[in-house]
Amino acid sequence: MTTRILFVCLGNICRSPAAEGVFRMLAPWARTDSAGTSGWHVGEPPYGPMQAAARARGLDLSDLRARRIWPGDFEHFDLILAMDGATMADTEALRPEGNTTPLRVFTDYAPDRGANHVPDPYYTRDFEGALDLIEACARGLLADLRR
Numbered sequence: 001m002t003t004r005i006l007f008v009c010l011g012n013i014c015r016s017p018a019a020e021g022v023f024r025m026l027a028p029w030a031r032t033d034s035a036g037t038s039g040w041h042v043g044e045p046p047y048g049p050m051q052a053a054a055r056a057r058g059l060d061l062s063d064l065r066a067r068r069i070w071p072g073d074f075e076h077f078d079l080i081l082a083m084d085g086a087t088m089a090d091t092e093a094l095r096p097e098g099n100t101t102p103l104r105v106f107t108d109y110a111p112d113r114g115a116n117h118v119p120d121p122y123y124t125r126d127f128e129g130a131l132d133l134i135e136a137c138a139r140g141l142l143a144d145l146r147r
Contacts, residue, residue: 004031005141006073007106008091009083012036012066014122016083017046018131019106021059022138027145033077035069037090042066053127057135074099081106081141084117107133109140 005023009016016034024032036042045051046061054061071094073080080103082088088105095103107115113136121130 003029004076004078005033006069006077006080007032007034007083008037008069008080008087009034009118010036010087010120011038011041011122012068013041013044013047014050014127015118015120015130015134017061017064017066018050018054018059019081019083019118019134019138020064021054021061022131022134023141025059026138026142030145034064035067035073037069037087039068042068047122049125049127050121050130053121053131057131069094071096074101077101079104083120106137106141109138109144110136111140113137 007016007019012035020032020034044066046064051061069091074095080091080101082091082105092103107117113133115133118130118133121127
């Protein structure tokens with residue numbers, strides 16, 4: 001069973017920390033982390049409005065800090081999940097030669113939602129909608145891991 005999962009978005013202050021928080025609540029046995037493809041927010045906690053929306057659902061993201069993804073992550077994780085196609089392409093560009101760690105778009109785990117990416121609430125301001133989709137994807141991921 002895959003137990004080491006990395007969630008990746010652009011800045012690591014909204015989508016990927018929320019995905020990490022949701023998944024660690026659903027699967028506390030899994031080892032999870034999150035990262036961003038940019039270094040804009042390294043060391044910062046998740047964005048305040050995302051933390052507030054998560055807190056309203058019983059999720060505490062306050063212990064998380066933004067970091068940038070690096071090639072070594074491909075060796076440390078069993079599965080890497082990108083929040084959108086651009087993040088996936090930027091993450092793939094870091095893959096060490098010969099590495100076969102699966103890299104997928106997170107929304108692959110919620111095909112019934114008809115989304116091919118998790119919209120970035122930093123720009124859309126739809127933190128609730130992002131969390132709804134993230135929760136659906138996390139439940140789909142958990143179901144897939146249990147198979």
